[in-house]
Amino acid sequence: MWRVCSLFCAWGVLFLKDVCAQSQRRQTFTCGGNITGDSGVIGSPGYPGVYPPNSKCVWRITVPEGKVVVLSFRFIDLESDNLCRYDYVDVYSGHVSGQRLGRFCGTFRPGALISTGNKMLVQMVSDANTAGSGFLAVYSTAQPHERGDQYCGGRLDKPSGSFKTPNWPEKDYPAGVTCSWHIVAPRNQIVEVKFEKFDVERDNYCRYDYVSIFNGAEINDAKRIGKYCGDTPPAPVFSEGNQLVIQFLSDLSLTADGFIGHYKFRPKKLLTTTLAPTTTTAAVTTRPALKYSVALCQRKCKRNGTVESNFCSSDFVITGTVITAVVRGGSMFATISIINVYKEGSLAIQQAGKTMSTKIIILCKKCPFIKRGLNYVFMGSADEEGRGKIAPHHFVMAFKAKNQKGLNVLKTKRC
Structure with missing residues (x-):
């Protein structure tokens, strides 16, 4: 019996020593700092414990001249929001006025992020509410010309050029990659982008692998x-101003052939002479094109019919909360956090975790009139890119819990 007790005591001492050694080896992370060297690790304060509320941490990474910074997230767990408005990590190329390579929240781990020079800035912001375990990321260096399985993207400022997924055309693009191309034209010109070949993992909502194109110099959902x-x-695709950002992202599962695209600079007057402005034309696939016009928006704003009578004639039927509502020209551009989908049609729906959202355009900004933060039933049409279009004759009304039962019945209706 004494021998057994001695063995247990010896084992206990060894176990405690091992725990102490592990705790001594565990790296502690501070809120930001200036970091130099060829490689290193950064993490949120307290990682892997819960990060503090109401914090703003900035890490400035500098690697030797002539090299670029490659940042890879090993773990990320921040408050989830489809627009990353509350807790988030921003990554910038450079330290001052650099291009934002991306904003991240939730638990999705992006692919490698590459700066255009030898400096990168990482900023983490948290609000007063929900928190998580934060993030852990490692950085390393690469030569600017390296474009292997992990490296792609960069600044494009020549009058014309091409961009493509890693490995194109020899084999499929790799999993877990993020590429951002920042195209910059002279101030009096715009950017035209065309894809020659395109094959990216298919999904109705483009949730896994996708290409996003943004006006301006940063990745901004608005x-x-x-x-x-x-x-x-x-x-x-044509830019509104002289800059575009093209972002390609692949998750950690299926891949495909990828793509090659071409860009060129065009005169700014092209927008007014050969193209219909994006804020004034709404092409749909199921009926003649809807166009914004003064005459259309001068009609008396009156809701016609009922949910039941408009269900079959509508391309999509959803209920949702208005998150953003921005007026451009005579139209209103809104982002909707979806409560329920009763008829999807060709509406493009994005998903982040359990949160679904979509974008709609109210062709006449005051008809129907919607307010940010309120819930509505939206019934409308969608264009070729899956954006929802709401004209005065479409049906929109305030959504209340009592409407749920009737909508569930209509969901099974054959049109």
Whole structure:
């Protein structure tokens, strides 16, 4: 019996020594700092414990001249929100006024992020509410010309050029990659982008692998022109100003052939002479094109019919909360956090975790009139890119819990 007790005591001492050694080896992370060297690790304060509320941490990474920074997230767990408005990590190329390579929240781990020079800035912001375990990321260096399985993207400022997924055309693009191309034209010109070949993992909502194109110099959901996947090349895209950002992201599962695209600078007057402005035209696939016009928006704003009578004639039927509502020209551009989908049609729906959202355009900003933060039933049409279009004759009304039962019945209706 004494021998057994001695063995247990000896084992207990060894176990405690091992625990102490592990706790001594565990790295502690501070809120930001200036970091130099060829490689290193950064993490949220307290990782892997819960990060503190109401914090703003900035890490400035500098590697030797002539090299670029490669940042890879090993773990991320921040408050989830489809627009990353509350807790988030921003990554910038450079330390001052650099291009934002991405904003991240939730638990999705992006692929490698590459700076255009030898500096990168990482900023984490948290609000007063929900928190998580934070993030852990490692950085390393690469030569600017390296474009292997992990490296892609960069600044494009020549009058014309091409961009493509890693490994194109020899084999499929790799999993777990993020590429961002920042195209910059002279101030008096715009950017035209065309895809020659396109094959990105197909999903109805482009949730896994996708290409997003943004107006301006950063990845900003409010400035997104479109989100694309599948094997059909997107229609040509034109910037509103002199800059575009093209982001390609692949998750850690299925991959595909990838794509090659081309860009060129065009005269700014092209927008007014050969193209219909994106804020004034709404092309749909199921009926003649809907166009914004003064005459259309001068009609008396009156809701016609009922949910039942408009169900079959509508391309999509959803209930949702208005998250953002921005007026451009005579139209209102809104982001909707979806409560329920009763008829999807060709509406493009994005998903982040359990949260689904979509974008709609109210062609006449005051008809029907919607307010940010309120819930509505939306019934309308969708264009070729899956954006929802709501004209004065479409049906929109405030959504209340009592409407749920009737909508569930209509969901099984054959039209």
